[in-house]
Amino acid sequence: MVTTNFNSRFIDNPLNCPVTRAMSIIGGKWKPIILNCIGDKQIRFGKLNQIIPSISNKVLSSELKEMENFGLIKRVEYTEMPPRVEYSLTTAGKTLLPILHELASWGNTNTAKKIIKEFA
Amino acid sequence: MVTTNFNSRFIDNPLNCPVTRAMSIIGGKWKPIILNCIGDKQIRFGKLNQIIPSISNKVLSSELKEMENFGLIKRVEYTEMPPRVEYSLTTAGKTLLPILHELASWGNTNTAKKIIKEFA
DNA sequence: ATTTGTGGTTACCATAAGGTTACTGGTTTT
DNA sequence: AAAACCAGTAACCTTATGGTAACCACAAAT
Numbered sequence: 001m002v003t004t005n006f007n008s009r010f011i012d013n014p015l016n017c018p019v020t021r022a023m024s025i026i027g028g029k030w031k032p033i034i035l036n037c038i039g040d041k042q043i044r045f046g047k048l049n050q051i052i053p054s055i056s057n058k059v060l061s062s063e064l065k066e067m068e069n070f071g072l073i074k075r076v077e078y079t080e081m082p083p084r085v086e087y088s089l090t091t092a093g094k095t096l097l098p099i100l101h102e103l104a105s106w107g108n109t110n111t112a113k114k115i116i117k118e119f120a
Numbered sequence: 121m122v123t124t125n126f127n128s129r130f131i132d133n134p135l136n137c138p139v140t141r142a143m144s145i146i147g148g149k150w151k152p153i154i155l156n157c158i159g160d161k162q163i164r165f166g167k168l169n170q171i172i173p174s175i176s177n178k179v180l181s182s183e184l185k186e187m188e189n190f191g192l193i194k195r196v197e198y199t200e201m202p203p204r205v206e207y208s209l210t211t212a213g214k215t216l217l218p219i220l221h222e223l224a225s226w227g228n229t230n231t232a233k234k235i236i237k238e239f240a
Numbered sequence: 241a242t243t244t245g246t247g248g249t250t251a252c253c254a255t256a257a258g259g260t261t262a263c264t265g266g267t268t269t270t
Numbered sequence: 271a272a273a274a275c276c277a278g279t280a281a282c283c284t285t286a287t288g289g290t291a292a293c294c295a296c297a298a299a300t
Binding site for chain 4: 044045046049057058060061077080081082083084085
């Protein structure tokens with residue numbers, strides 16, 4: 001059972017509201033997309049940039065770094081030339097997969113598609 | 121089965137990536153929190169403002185209006201004095217509850233709490 | 241006569257998030 | 271000799287998001 005603490009006067013305080021906590025960690029324009037792209041794979045920086053073409057390398061880099069700091073992403077650097085870096089989800093990061101799955105699932109509903117079609 | 125379309129060159133295009141669609145509809149600082157607060161209830165504007173004290177009435181108002189336009193929220197106005205307005209989720213809006221539940225559930229993990237503690 | 245309650249709106253402002261462009265190093269390929 | 275590859279970084283700029291404070295209508299209660 002999940003205690004969502006509806007009656008708290010501090011429901012919007014990250015320390016007390018679970019939804020706020022979650023959103024302040026994985027909210028933002030790119031994080032869920034990046035996490036979803038990594039999924040269960042190991043994936044290189046350039047490959048991520050290729051399947052998410054409209055993110056700039058600067059932003060991709062900083063988002064990855066932030067999630068690495070959070071302990072959600074593992075970064076493995078191979079000292080080759082040219083360099084190779086592989087990103088993957090940590091065990092902690094994989095606990096996010098149910099959220100990403102629900103997001104993807106809902107994003108595939110006609111409800112979501114219609115809203116996007118009308119307002120985007 | 122969910123087609124997440126990992127190999128698309130347009131995964132970040134709202135028209136083609138389900139996660140991007142979902143996030144561009146319910147992303148942002150307040151929407152998931154508001155939706156979660158409404159839940160299965162009918163709830164008044166003032167009550168929302170009370171349980172989410174740090175949102176301004178301007179922002180609460182505009183977020184509600186946007187989600188009403190999306191067809192996720194129903195707004196019922198009672199022409200009394202002083203006025204009374206009740207918000208609730210539409211049928212479409214209730215399809216978001218699994219996402220909100222996963223968010224709340226993950227936000228209650230120690231993983232999430234530790235990250236918030238360290239970085240907030 | 242003034243305050244209270246309710247659900248907002250308006251005008252204005254601050255900040256952080258995100259975007260753009262150019263650049264790097266060392267090896268291999270053209 | 272030049273260009274490509276890869277994984278970024280640095281400096282700079284733009285814009286969307288959200289925040290603040292004041293104000294409104296109307297009736298009832300003090």
